[in-house]
Amino acid sequence: MNKKKILCFGEMLWDKISATDKRPGGAPMNVGFHLQKHGHEVYVVSRIGDDEDGTDLLKFIEPAGLTTDYIQVDPSIPTGVVNVFLDEKQNATYDIAFPSAWDFIQLDEKLIKKVQEVDAIVYGSLAARHEISRNTLCYLLKAKAKKIFDVNLRAPHYSKDLIEDLMLFADIIKLNHEEMEIIASWHGEQGKSLDAQMRWLGETFSCATVCVTRAENGAAMLHNGIFTEHSGFQVKVENTIGSGDAFLASFISGIFNNDAPDQIVSDACALGAHVATFKGANPEYNIEEIKCKSIF
Secondary structure: OOOOEEEEEOOOEEEEEEOOEEEEEOHHHHHHHHHHHOOOEEEEEEEEEOOHHHHHHHHHHOOOOOEOOOEEEEOOOOOEEEEEEEOOOOOEEEEEOOOOHHHHOOOOHHHHHHHOOOOEEEEEOHHHOOHHHHHHHHHHOOOOOEEEEEOOOOOOOOOHHHHHHHHHHOOEEEEEHHHHHHHHHOOOOOOOOHHHHHHHHHHHOOOOEEEEEOHHHOEEEEEOOEEEEEOOOOOOOOOOOOHHHHHHHHHHHHHHOOOOHHHHHHHHHHHHHHHOOOOOOOOOOOHHHHHOOOOO
């Protein structure tokens, strides 16, 4: 395995599925959790409130082996909370509290130093909804590290200009099929084949690697001009919270390991499907079992 130092920037929060069921989440933290299980050295950069929810998140993240050195504590803004609504297929939609502590991630000397040491930065669009965290992120994206953009179109927390600005930084862009169609529609590319849309996206934003997830229908990757797809794995879904984040972590590892394109997509689909069989975004699992597909 090609171990890398990876900085995951953005939201860490509680996904509240019901009044009595809350689970740790936030895409950057979830991706970091799964990258750590793949053997990488991960630094989660976020901000929590000085409250019980914040303390509970730290209690979760520390045993997972993730450092808390770059998780800031806000004296007045609460820890982020997301109310999760599940449809009949257990697909999730979200009501995201604003403001949340992660909207106010500050740039400090410790963070400026660390970003010069890492191999990659994973970031999403949701963490850029407020100018404080957005300005911090834009500074970090000037570093030489590989930039991996996890598009996250959560209305009303994005704009066309914001998404396109963030894509221009990216070496890898990951999004789902609905997000691909929305972005394509901004330029009259909607309704075209997925292959054509991905090639258009890569060419327009000078990005050599584009990945699109398709829920139960697997995923597709365009990498250095080669289009690869996988039809996915059929599993009994508990809910889809965090399955895309697990997918991305496996995908990133495959890219860094220089795995064959079909293996990268297959492994990522397998992990994403496995996580969907749990109620939370960060279950325990054995990566080698999943790679051998013995769970299916």
